[in-house]
Amino acid sequence: MRILLAFLISLLIGCSNPKKDNEVTVKTDLENYDEWVWSGMLYFRDKNYEKSLSSFQEAFKIKSDENVSDYFYASAAALHTDKDAIAKDFIITAIQKTNASENYFDSFDGFDPFRDKTLFSEIKADYSTYQADFFDQLKYPEIYEEIDLLVEKDQKVRTDGSSGQEMRRVDSLNIKRLIEINKEYGWFDKQWLLLWHHRGIHREDNYVWNYFRPLINKKIEKGELRKSYWARFDDEYSMLRGNGLQVYGTYWNNYDQFPIENISQVDSVRHTVGLPPLAYMDKVYGAILPENYEGKLPQVMYK
Numbered sequence: 001m002r003i004l005l006a007f008l009i010s011l012l013i014g015c016s017n018p019k020k021d022n023e024v025t026v027k028t029d030l031e032n033y034d035e036w037v038w039s040g041m042l043y044f045r046d047k048n049y050e051k052s053l054s055s056f057q058e059a060f061k062i063k064s065d066e067n068v069s070d071y072f073y074a075s076a077a078a079l080h081t082d083k084d085a086i087a088k089d090f091i092i093t094a095i096q097k098t099n100a101s102e103n104y105f106d107s108f109d110g111f112d113p114f115r116d117k118t119l120f121s122e123i124k125a126d127y128s129t130y131q132a133d134f135f136d137q138l139k140y141p142e143i144y145e146e147i148d149l150l151v152e153k154d155q156k157v158r159t160d161g162s163s164g165q166e167m168r169r170v171d172s173l174n175i176k177r178l179i180e181i182n183k184e185y186g187w188f189d190k191q192w193l194l195l196w197h198h199r200g201i202h203r204e205d206n207y208v209w210n211y212f213r214p215l216i217n218k219k220i221e222k223g224e225l226r227k228s229y230w231a232r233f234d235d236e237y238s239m240l241r242g243n244g245l246q247v248y249g250t251y252w253n254n255y256d257q258f259p260i261e262n263i264s265q266v267d268s269v270r271h272t273v274g275l276p277p278l279a280y281m282d283k284v285y286g287a288i289l290p291e292n293y294e295g296k297l298p299q300v301m302y303k
Contacts, residue, residue: 028223031274033062037070038276039303041284044073049080055303065097068104076110079117088119095123095130096137102127143185150174151193171197179211187219199233228273249278255290267295276301 027035040055056074059066071094078087094100105111105127111120123130135141154174157167178194198208219225231248238247238261239254245261246254248270260266267277279297281287 029062030066030223030226033059033066034226034274034276035301036062036303037067038280038284038301040070040077041073042280042297042302044077045283047080049077051302052077053081053083053086058303064093068094068098068100071098071100072104072108073110076108076114079111079114084117084119087114088123091119091123092130095127096133099131099134102131140185143181144188144190147178147181147188147191147194150177151190154194154197175208179208182211182215187215187224196233199236202230202233203237226274228275231270231273231275248273248275249290250275252281252285252287255288260290260293263290263292264294266293 036055036059040052040059043049043052043055053074056070056077059070060074071090075087075090075094078084078090091100091105095105102124105123114120135144138144153170156162157170162170174194175198178191181188182191195212202209202213216225216229220227220229228248232250235246235248235250235258238245239251239258243261244258246258247261249255249260249266251258262269267279270277277295277297278287278289278293279295280301282289283297
C-alpha cells in the first residue's frame with residue numbers, strides 16, 4: 001500500500017511564460033483522477049455509496065493502475081450497494097494492476113462487514129495467480145523485484161539495531177544502484193522510500209539530487225508525477241532546518257510542535273500543488289486539524 005498519501009511538491013518549477021487572462025489551464029490526468037477519487041472518498045464517508053462508486057469508476061477510466069486503496073474503497077462501496085460482481089472485479093484488478101499485497105487485502109477494514117461473502121474466499125484461493133498476472137505485464141520484472149530488495153535492505157538496517165554508520169553505508173550503496181537503474185530502465189514509483197531517506201540533502205549540491213531533482217521536476221512538468229511530490233520534503237526541511245513551521249501541513253500529527261506557517265492561507269497553498277484542503281483530510285482520514293484552522297470543505301469537491 002501505498003503509503004499513500006502520499007501523499008509532495010516541486011518549488012523549483014516555475015512558469016516562465018505567464019498565462020494570459022483568457023488562457024485555459026488544462027488539468028493533467030493525475031489531477032483529474034485525484035478529483036474523482038476525492039469525490040468518491042467524500043461520498044463514501046457520507047455513506048452515499050452509489051455516488052461514491054460512480055466517482056471511483058470515473059477515476060479508473062482515467063488511470064487504471066494508480067492506487068490499491070482507491071480500488072479497495074471502490075470495492076467496499078460496491079459491496080454496500082449489493083454489487084458483488086463489481087466489487088470482486090475491482091479487487092482482482094487491484095491485484096493485477098497495482099500488486100496489492102495479500103496482507104492489505106486481509107486487513108482492509110472496509111471489507112470487514114462482508115468477509116463472509118464467497119467472493120473473498122474465491123479471491124484468496126487465486127491470489128497468487130492474480131499477482132503473477134501483475135508481474136507478467138511488467139516491462140522489467142527483475143528490476144521491480146530488485147528495487148524491492150533495495151527497500152528490504154533499507155528497512156533492515158533501520159530495524160535491526162544497526163549503527164548509523166552501517167545505515168549510511170547501505171543508503172549509499174542503494175542510491176548508487178538506484179541511479180544506475182533509473183539511467184538504464186527509467187523511473188519506478190516504488191523507489192520513493194529510497195529517495196525519502198536522502199531528504200535531508202534534497203536542496204543541496206550533491207550527486208544524488210543533482211541527478212534526481214531535474215528528473216523529478218521534468219516528470220512533474222510533463223504531468224507524470226504529482227505537483228505535490230516535494231511537499232513533504234519541503235515541510236520537513238522547513239520544520240528542521242528553516243523556521244520550524246510547516247508550509248503545507250503534511251505532518252498531521254505534529255501541528256503542536258511544528259505549526260503551519262500561514263494557517264489562514266494553508267488550503268490555498270495546498271491547492272497550488274494539488275493537495276486537498278485540510279478539512280478534507282479531517283473528514284476522510286480523521287486528521288486532527290491545527291488550532292485556529294477555519295477552512296471549510298468546498299462543496300465543489302463532490303462531483
